[in-house]
Amino acid sequence: MTSTSSKPVGIVTGAGSGIGLAVATHLVSKGYRVVIADMNPKTGTATAESLGADAKFIQCDVSSYRAQAQLFKQAYEWGGNRLDFCHANAGVDDRENLYHMKEEVDEEGLVKPLNTKCMEVNMEGVIQGLHLFKYYVRRSKDHNGGKGKFVATSSAAGFYAMTTNPQYTASKYGVIGLTRAAGPELVKEGITVNCICPGFVPTNLCPPGILEVWPKEHITPLTTVTKAIDAFLGDDTMTGQAVELSQGNLYPRPMHDxxxxxxxxxxxxxxxxxxxxxxxxxxxxxx
Ligand SMILES: NC(=O)c1ccc[n+]([C@@H]2O[C@H](COP(=O)([O-])OP(=O)(O)OC[C@H]3O[C@@H](n4cnc5c(N)ncnc54)[C@H](O)[C@@H]3O)[C@@H](O)[C@H]2O)c1
Structure with missing residues (x-):
């Protein structure tokens, strides 16, 4: 039997629901110890409890650097001073509508800012997550030789455009850019960086009622997500890849010519x- 301290350790953000929940469950089934990081304590706790002793819930809002720094420190220590994997997956859609938001000015007559929480969670949270991941993987040498795998969740909206959600689109383009830039560099020290870009996956992210009207043939199941995770885990040279997920298929997408x-x-x-x-x-x- 594998001893606790020799098991690989992963962090999955947004693991209380949807894609993150599926990935965390999959990792535990593959012998990982997994930190369920989510800002929702109810779903996060329930997920960790359902996965047993190899899962631990840590409440974290990834848009707060301090909260993420605490998350990574606690995860590393809980894992026996090792970190092997991170799925920076937590994400939200536009919190304020660029086109139709209420336009207000402050007491100086300056236009009040747009709420950019979506960028802070989906983009800033992922960059800081990669920064923290690199730090702790480098300090896991005794366990894994300082090698690790970082996966981020972008979206098909990172290739095309979701005109209803301009911030969401910008953040998901950003995640692909980060992946393509950092992936080829960090692999030189054994850290791979890839991202998934799913089509429509039925999760709580979708507005209420949408599933009832969405055609079944345009659904990408969660099994396609775990298939992508297996592809990343099984290949130490695959890095810098933005992999589009549609229906049952994985499509690694090259940069523009x-x-x-x-x-x-x-x-x-x-x-x-x-x-x-x-x-x-x-x-x-x-x-
Ligand atoms: N569902 C889709 O069709 C689809 C398609 C492409 C990409 N994505 C992306 O997949 C990721 C996961 O979304 P999902 O579809 O599983 O949605 P979901 O709503 O089911 O899960 C998202 C989870 O993230 C958590 N979360 C939100 N903000 C957070 C924060 N600041 N810090 C920590 N946790 C936070 C939520 O509490 C929730 O548990 C997101 O990045 C989303 O943009 C989803």
Whole structure:
């Protein structure tokens, strides 16, 4: 029997419901110890209890850096000073409508800001999650050689556009950009970074009543999500990939093609020039 401390340890955010719940359940079935991170204590606790001793609920709002930093510290310690996997999955749709929000000015006559909670959860929360994941994986060397797998949840809205939710669309494009930029770099030290981009998955994210009118053939089941997780877990070289999930299928999606040789040169060759210059200001670029 595997001892507790030798089991790989994962964090799944938004694990109290839907996609996160399915992934956390899947990981426990594969022998992981999993932290159920969610801002909802009711569903989070229920999920952890249903999964038994290999799951622990930690309440966390991923849009708060401090809360996420506490989450990662507690998860690492609970896991016996190891971290192997993170699914940065928690997400919400636009909390305020860009087009139809109530337009108000403050006492100085300045237009009040748009509520950008959606960006803070879906984008800022994921970047900080990757930052924290890297920190703790590097300190798990005794268990896993400092190697880990980070998966984020983007969306098909990260390739196309959901005009009803411009912030949601922007955040999901952002997650794909983060994946494609950080994936090829972090894999050099054994950390893979990929994201899933699901079509329509029936979860609590969908507004009430929508399932009753949604055609069954346009549903992507949760089994397609766990299939993608298995693909990432089973491949130490797969990184920087935005994988579209539709119906039962996984579609790794390449970046846009370059329109001309100059753009290809800038994207693929000029990286050496950037690196040379950033090397002179390491505190800025981290080189
Ligand atoms: N359902 C779909 O069709 C679909 C398609 C593409 C992408 N996604 C993405 O999948 C992810 C999971 O969504 P879901 O469909 O499972 O929805 P869901 O509503 O069933 O689950 C989301 C979970 O995230 C939690 N959460 C929300 N804000 C949080 C925060 N700030 N900190 C911590 N936890 C928070 C909620 O409490 C909930 O348990 C989201 O990022 C969503 O954008 C969903």
């Amino acid at each position: 370059y329109p001309n040789a100059s753009q290809r040169w800038i994207a693929e060759e000029a990286v050496h020039i950037w690196a040379k210059f950033y090397a002179k200001v390491p505190e800025k670029a981290g080189y």
